[in-house]
Amino acid sequence: MNGGAMFYGAAIALIIGGIMIAATKRNLIKIIIGLNIMETGVNLLLITTGYISGGTAPIMNKTWTKVVDPIPQALVLTAIVIGVAVTAMALSIVVRIYEKNNSLDIRKIKEMRW
Amino acid sequence: MIKKVLIILLFVLLGLSLYSVVKYNTFGEDKTVVARHYIDYGMKETGSQNIVTAVVVLYRGFDTLGEVTVLFLAATALGALLHGLRFKSKEKEPSSLIVSTAARYIFPLIILFGTYVFVHGHLTPGGGFPGGVIIASAFLLLFLAYTQKEVSEKTLSLTEGTAGILYVITGLLGLVMLNSFLANFLPKGIPGKLLSAGIIPLIYILIGFKVGAEMTGVLRNLKEEEK
Numbered sequence: 001m002n003g004g005a006m007f008y009g010a011a012i013a014l015i016i017g018g019i020m021i022a023a024t025k026r027n028l029i030k031i032i033i034g035l036n037i038m039e040t041g042v043n044l045l046l047i048t049t050g051y052i053s054g055g056t057a058p059i060m061n062k063t064w065t066k067v068v069d070p071i072p073q074a075l076v077l078t079a080i081v082i083g084v085a086v087t088a089m090a091l092s093i094v095v096r097i098y099e100k101n102n103s104l105d106i107r108k109i110k111e112m113r114w
Numbered sequence: 115m116i117k118k119v120l121i122i123l124l125f126v127l128l129g130l131s132l133y134s135v136v137k138y139n140t141f142g143e144d145k146t147v148v149a150r151h152y153i154d155y156g157m158k159e160t161g162s163q164n165i166v167t168a169v170v171v172l173y174r175g176f177d178t179l180g181e182v183t184v185l186f187l188a189a190t191a192l193g194a195l196l197h198g199l200r201f202k203s204k205e206k207e208p209s210s211l212i213v214s215t216a217a218r219y220i221f222p223l224i225i226l227f228g229t230y231v232f233v234h235g236h237l238t239p240g241g242g243f244p245g246g247v248i249i250a251s252a253f254l255l256l257f258l259a260y261t262q263k264e265v266s267e268k269t270l271s272l273t274e275g276t277a278g279i280l281y282v283i284t285g286l287l288g289l290v291m292l293n294s295f296l297a298n299f300l301p302k303g304i305p306g307k308l309l310s311a312g313i314i315p316l317i318y319i320l321i322g323f324k325v326g327a328e329m330t331g332v333l334r335n336l337k338e339e340e341k
Contacts, residue, residue, distance in 0.1 A: 004141025012132050019128065023121065045135065050149070053142035057239065058165035060157045061306060067165070069149040070156075074169040078181050081243050081325075085188030088332050092195040095336075099199065 007048040014041025028094045028104045032087060039083045046072045046079070161302030162236040162311040170241070171314045175296035179281065182324060186278065189328040196335045209259050217259030224252035232322030236311040242318040246325025253330045257337055270331045277324035284313055284320070 018038025022031045050072030058070040094104070101109050139145070152165055152173065162168040170178050208214075231238075232245025256263055288297030296313075303310030 008136050008141065012136075015128070015132065019124075045132075048141065049135065049139040049145075051142055052144050058153065059163055059237075059239065060165065061163050061237075067153055069146065070152055070165040070169050071146070071149055073166045074174060077166065077170055077241075077243060078177065081181055082184055084247075084329075085185050088192050088336070089188050089195075091336070092192045095199065096195055 003051075004048075007044065007051075011041050011045035011048055014038065014044060017041075026105050026107055028097065028106060031106075032090050032094065035090075036083070036087060039079070043076045043079055046076050157305050160298060160311055160314065161305050162314050163305050164236050164238065164241075166239075167236050167241050167314060167318070168311075171235075171317050172296070172298055175285070175317070178321075179285065179296070182278065182281065182321060185325065185328055186274070189332050192332055193335050208261060214259045217255050221252050221256055224255065225249055228252065228322070228326065232318050233315065234308070235318035235322075236314045237306065237308070242321025243325055245318075245322040246327075247329055249322070249326035250329030250333060254333050257333060265330060265334055267331070267334070270327045270334070274324050274327040274331070277320045277327070281317060281320045281324070284317060288313070 015038050018034045018036070018041055021034030021037060023034075025031055025034060050069035052066065052068050055066045055068035058067040058073070060067070097109060098104055103109070144150070152169060156165045156168050157163060160168040160172050162172075228245045228248035228251075230245075231240040231248055232242045235241030235245070253265060256265075285296040288299050289295045291297070291299045296317075298312035298314075300312035300316070302312050305311070309315075
């Protein structure tokens with residue numbers, strides 16, 4: 001198995017797994033955990049697209065000519081920070097929902113029926 | 115019925131988009147011209163050894179300002195949502211002697227490490243965002259070890275606001291001096307030295323303070339409040 005199949009496979013497995021968790025679980029905390037797993041998968045996918053064979057980290061303190069693509073890494077840096085912010089927001093909303101309904105089960109929340 | 119159709123549709127779309135990503139991005143290939151430019155000329159143009167930092171702070175500096183704004187908005191919204199929350203909480207147990215004693219010695223070391231990470235953002239892996247979060251983790255240790263401990267909200271907002279305003283002022287100075295927002299108006303220096311890369315260390319120190327204060331504020335708000 002070459003490196004590409006491994007990294008792409010792991011990223012896609014994380015994305016699919018995260019979506020499955022978010023779509024099938026009833027507990028709000030578990031849904032947020034699923035979204036976080038999916039986010040990890042997306043980040044891994046982005047980083048993997050930027051890999052260049054034999055490249056090192058893009059820090060030029062030697063005369064390295066082969067380094068990996070720095071742009072996906074910069075984008076993922078942004079994505080991680082936004083992910084933390086979104087998770088914190090989601091958790092605070094969950095705290096409020098729990099306070100109102102005394103339950104984390106989405107089946108017991110009347111406003112979320114459709 | 116309609117739910118199942120939607121779920122199947124979602125997975126088909128997801129599969130298609132993932133397939134196209136894998137198909138058009140052969141693993142390990144040199145793909146974009148932009149990346150080549152950053153790698154070949156990045157250190158010459160910005161004076162920063164760490165190219166990721168150069169991309170985040172200078173080439174895509176405006177994007178980073180937006181990112182910091184999103185973080186600020188999320189922290190503010192979290193504070194607004196949790197304002198005045200009261201749980202019927204059980205009595206809080208004080209943490210054990212080992213935790214509270216260790217916290218007293220480890221706390222300054224974590225703060226020092228966080229500061230190191232964001233001051234050396236242009237030389238080593240790391241930078242303002244990880245450094246700020248490391249500092250917030252020191253405060254988390256403090257909250258865990260001393261349950262009564264409070265960090266004043268005023269100090270946090272003041273640090274956060276000052277750092278944010280100084281970031282924008284740095285950008286505007288670039289606009290005034292070099293006709294471009296967030297332009298590098300300070301001398302670039304010798305790459306590899308601590309005082310190099312112009313405004314990159316300056317901005318990363320400000321981001322470090324801002325992120326540290328914001329994340330500490332988030333932790334402070336998420337902490338169960340006293341009655």
